[in-house]
Amino acid sequence: MNMEFFLILLAVFLSFMLVIISIPPILRVAREKKLFDTINNRKIHTTPTPPLGGVAIFIGFVLSTIIATNGYSFESLKYIVASIILMFFIGLKDDLLAISARKKIVVQLFAAMLLILLGNLQITNLHGIFGVYQIHSAIGVLLTLFIILAIVNAYNLIDGIDGLGSGLAIFASSLFGWWFFIVGQFQFAIMSFALTGSLMGFFLFNVFGKRNKLFMGDAGSLVIGLIISAIIIKFNEFNIIKTGQYSVVAAPAVSFSLVMVPLIDTFRVITIRLWNKKSPFHPDNNHIHHRLLALVPSHLKVTIIIIIANIFLMGFALLLNNLMLNVTFQFLAIFLFGIFLSFVPSMILRIKHVKMPAEGKIVKHTS
Structure with missing residues (x-):
């Protein structure tokens, strides 16, 4: 066994x-201090549950990454960790006290700019999408900022049922980690798999915890979104020069497919809200998982269905990549295929004449 492996x-x-060990004391403190997720008419869950899983994910990821990367020249790590700390604390404050969306966005902007300007994580090339390759630094900063904020908030919004946010992130981080490993980018392989391990520990409690269940909360979803966005940026930058055996020709399309579900879901619900002349931050039951729960009242089954859909999207992206088709065509094809899949639950509901519950009503479900 070599040292990298x-x-x-x-x-x-x-x-x-670290996650498995840290969750029991977190649960104990949460119960003693009555730190539970707010229960109201728009929440799917009806049992008081601590939203502090993000604390365990944060501890597990940061400590394991720092320890396992010891000895590597990993200049970006300290800025990645600093950005994660900012995301973690603003998310934790929202979990415990609730803060406005505006304040969260301001901190997200600051954390993202820290990652871009000091961490040197920036998109510099579009790989030929719409015929564009190298881009101006200022455009790269703005594009990277948009990508980070989009992914961070997409993971925040998709985290609506047990196992969904963590399951999708496990799928993405493990595949990115495998790619980084086989191409010799061990620092980011370690970072990716540290996230995978942390989320696997959390997933067990979140999905199978019963009396020891907890949610990841905003602290968890914001941290996950930031880490995934950093990984995606590096994946695309490493694939600018396509000379290696494992180079990905359409890196933007392939990486997009791995985070397609949360991104498309966010795009879809915000579009619907704006169409209905509502705030993009107005909560509703238009998410993909809400639609699927009306058809399959089980969190675990819905999570599995959505992850399988994400696997199909990734497989479709790899097929197009191997066919060496035009990069712009690949990107648009994956986007349109993702949009189509996101409307499938609504089409099935319409065909079966199943009505969604009125906004603010709770759907009975099983874990």
Whole structure:
């Protein structure tokens, strides 16, 4: 076993164990201090549950990444961690006290700019999408900022049922981690798999915890979104020069497919809200998981269905990539295919004449 492979295994094991070990005391404190998620008519869950899983994810990821990357020249890491800390604390404050969307966006902007300007994580090339390759630095900063904010908030919004946000992120981070490993980018492989291990530990409690269940909260979803966005940016930058055996020709399209579900879901619900002349931050039951729960009243089954859909999207992206088709065509094809899949639950509801519950009504479900 070489040292790089050992360090990746260490990152997975250590992050997993740190989360498993830290969750029981977090639950104990939450119960003593009555730190539970607010229950109201628009929430799917009806049982008081602590929204502090993000604390365990944060601890597991940060500590395991720092330990496992020791000895590597990883200049970006300190800025990635600093940005994660900002995201974590603004998310935790929202979980405990509730803050306005405007304040969250301001902190997200600051964390993203820290990552871009000091962490040197920036999109510099569009790989030929719409015939564009190298882009101006200022445009790159704005585009990277948009990508980070889009992914961060997409993961925040998709986290509506047990296992969904963490399951999608496990799928994405493990595949990115595998790619980074086989191309020799071990620092980002370690970072990716540290996230995978942390989320696997959380997933067990979130989905199968019963009396020990907890949610990841905004602290968890914002941190996950930031890490995934950093990984995606590096994945695209490493694939600018397409000379290696494992180079990805249409890197933007392939990476887009791995986060397609949360991004398309966010795009879809915000479009519907604006069409109905409502605030894009107005909560409703138009998310994909709400539609599927009306058809399949089980969190776990809906989570599995959505992850399988994401696997199909990724497989479609890899097929197009292997066919060496035009990059712009690939990107648009994946986007349109994702849009189509996002409307499938609504089409099935219409065909079966199943009505969604009125806004603010709770759908009975099983875990």
